[in-house]
Amino acid sequence: MRRCCVWWAGSITKATHDQWGLARRCQLAHLQNLEAGIRTIEHRLSLPVGQMGTKRAPGGYRSRGEWHAKSRRLRVLQDRLAAARADREAGIVHVVRGGKRLARTRHHLDEAGLTEAAWRRGWEAQRWFCQADGESGKRYGNETIRVSPGGEVSIKLPAPLTRLANAPHGRYVLASRVTFAHRGAEWADRVAANRAIAYRIRYDTSRDRWYLTASWQIPPTPALPIEAALAHGVVGVDMNADLPHARLRSRGGTPTAAWRLDRHGNPTGSPRRFFYDLTGAAQHRDAQVRHALTRLLHWARTCGVKAIAVEDLDFAAEKTREKHGRRKRFRRLISGMPTGKLRARLASMADATGIAVIAVDPAYTSRWGAQHWQKPLTSTTTRHEAAAVAIGRRAQGHPIRRRTTPPPHDRSDAVGHRTVQARPGVPGREEPRPRIPGPRTRSVPPGRGANAGNQNAQHRPGRSAEHETWQQDSLPLSP
Template identity: 45%
Template sequence: MGGSLRARKGLRPIAAPFTVAAPAGARIRDRLRLSVGDIEVLTAVGGHLGVLARADLAERIRIGDVTAAHNGRAERKKRLTAVASSRWAGAMTRTSEDQYRLSLRSLRDQRAGLRHAIAAIRRRLAVGCGQRQGRVRGYADQEERWHKQRRLQVLTARLARVEYRIKQGRPAIVVGGRRLVKARHHLADAELTEQQWRRQWEARRLFLTADGETGAPFGNYTITVDPGDSSVTIVLPEPLRHLANAPRGRYRLAGSVRFHHRREQWLDRVQAHRAVRYDIAQDPARDRWYLDASWSADTSALPSTEQLAASGARLLGVDLNADHLAACVIDACGNPIGEPVTIPTELAGPAAQRDGRLRQAISDLIRIARQHGCAGIAIENLGFDDARNIGRESMGRGRRGKAFRRTVAGIPTARFRERLRGMACHRGLVVIAVDPAYTSKWGGQNWHRPLQQQAKQSTATRHHAAAVAIARRAFGHALRRRPGVTVRHQRMAVRRATGQAVSLPKVQGAARPPRTVGTSHEGGKTCRGPGGQLAQLPAPKTVRGAPGPRPGPDHGDPANAGDFA
């Protein structure tokens, strides 16, 4: 649909599909089996460095939103080196800068969301109760309007506070998590005792992060993992050097790690002495310690959507829903292949179980894509940012509206996108994101019935039709089907062939009669036999008293123009 026609019909413009970038790095984890002495040393080191890191973060916030040349990182690192070490100080100042920049981005996103919500409420308040102006509908009654006016005041006050923080360049950062801080006053609702809460709070405020350095022994001098014997050693801060049990102020842990997942990639880096970052974390609920290794990945050029379409590869279109994934395989011409697939997600329960079920669903998608020889997976570029901000104004009201908003909020859009991007990249698949506009509506109108006719062993739903529309948009094809172009049985269907590249204009005025067997052929078509899909003459009507039909050839005999001369 052209831009002018789309504007006349009130449809928003469709963004072009794009290839999702590959993950910028990798992160693996292994358990640390520590002794009692190791736990005491790690707790002392993490607590000491945590106090220094929080002080440095507070100082960075006081400096405000300035450029990197004026944030005073060199001076702060010099002061921290005297009470820790140069590498610990570098990691702390780098972490403070990252936290500060991330908080500022979150504030700006919150400001944008508040502005959208305020604008939506003001548009509806400008319309009288029960009235409608264009596409803007007023509130149902005076009571709902009064509640929305109060909400507008609350959002306006919240927006003023956010804008003040952005202007001052001082975001509010809670080291350990704001949710855990609020749980301290509601321990019964959080199902925690005061001792359990205290253990979680202290564990989250430990600082045991060491940045990697290319050229250092095994990629990291502060926390070193020897690939030969899997031993782990850390550099102790200056005030805790008396706890060292290894040369040069180092402490060697009794436990060891092996990193079974992606071990070959990790070995390639540490044996080449390339930079690897390590993080030591504590899980108080399980009473376990973990060591995380992370590194940046090498950038590689991914094929564009035009290159995929030109190569003739297949795509797996996926429609993400609250409780399942609907998928369908599409060839390069935009035709569905095989049976539509439904993968349940069941994203309920604890966070660990939800993440595991989501990973299993993505693994099933990748397996299906590889079985059908697909080059990539097409998904919708969902964010639901505006929907979450102005959901009360645009997603209905009452019990049904609340249930629908809860369904939208339960769809794991960001987590699904990040998990799929990482897992598909490591299996050699490309992820293509498309504009989600009208995929469900146009897919259901144009592809639901053909999918149901094609499916033999499963039931096609409108979500599968949306998956077809998503994959077609990734290839650059239109979402709508022209009637009369394609049918289920092309050899047995009685129809006249139509051009698939352009639409033929309708005949104006008197209708043109169908071409019969005896009519001379027009155009460049060479076949004039019965297989030319020509319309037969209608059977003559028998009228009482009228002469019989004119003798002519039998129904099965070939006919030509000379027989009717």
């Protein structure tokens, strides 16, 4: 019985340690957010009132009144930063067992539509927990909470509660049996092999039901070489949230555009859209994201590809009011793009299906996709579907931009077409057009001939990503 008490004490200790570790990570994110806001405000306060901003940094404040209000907010943020740093250095975290939202609901029962008794019932249920980590070699993979292949649940009681046991060896067998609809075959295999399985028992007050959750650690999948991942093509995915609200309601939510590309970077077939609705409760939003990604992965497996390309976007530090000020519409737009959640879930779900996830540089994918791929494809191709093509080509190492067709000198086909996709090994595919000697029927403006094939001079300063020998390994994006 002493050993059983150690198991229960270890379960409580582990749950507390996990809660403390999560609070420490959230505390660090809060510190970084405060520091970013303070830097932005200090920069804008140092500029003259009314000075215009640039694409890289915001400008000064519009009026003296706004400048004064932001200077006062700077002092507030500095005080919050000092207090948060002091707590972190002292190892102090602020944790509410049961959740901060539920604790605050106690003071707004009328708005939540709850009585004090109903709130107390949910509060106590959220603070209850009964969980136990598994151990390989033990019967059915867990000695404390044991679930047989037939679904019988038994709990090893601690020493003070052995008088309540209804089974030998101080165990209490529950009257109900459990089944696992999701990954039930994997669970049965682990139970039959006595491999470690962790269980958690919780109570749902809204449904008046008890639930048992099983979890186990999946061994890491070996990294797939980039050449093998791209051997059968790639699916480019563009995640966005900027359609008009009326169209969102009519089409069923926010779209994720995807297009399949062959190994040479040419889009094949028709694009696909996977809609998800980010309104409602957190559980509803998570389910919508999970269902959209499930449909995406199933379609990718049907196409026979082994890789999905997404943009390496993260708006965690880009949606603060200190940076964008009164641009509330733009802040709502980028806040509605769940890039971090989509990437984390896509990486974890793709790992189970054997599909690699390739994160690419998001620079100019929407602009170049619309400029070079929206018109040459179909008349109904949208900007985001063209961006999906650009993302896929960047993951394959192909240039996004297409060359324009030269003017023909006659009506025959002798001049050929420069829009045909060339293989990466073809020499001179990124060089300027050759200078044709002799008289020309059409004049070339000064300075245009030298930069006819120089994409760096045409589009963006510095060396573009398409001119490099660029590869991106498949990486799990979840932390």
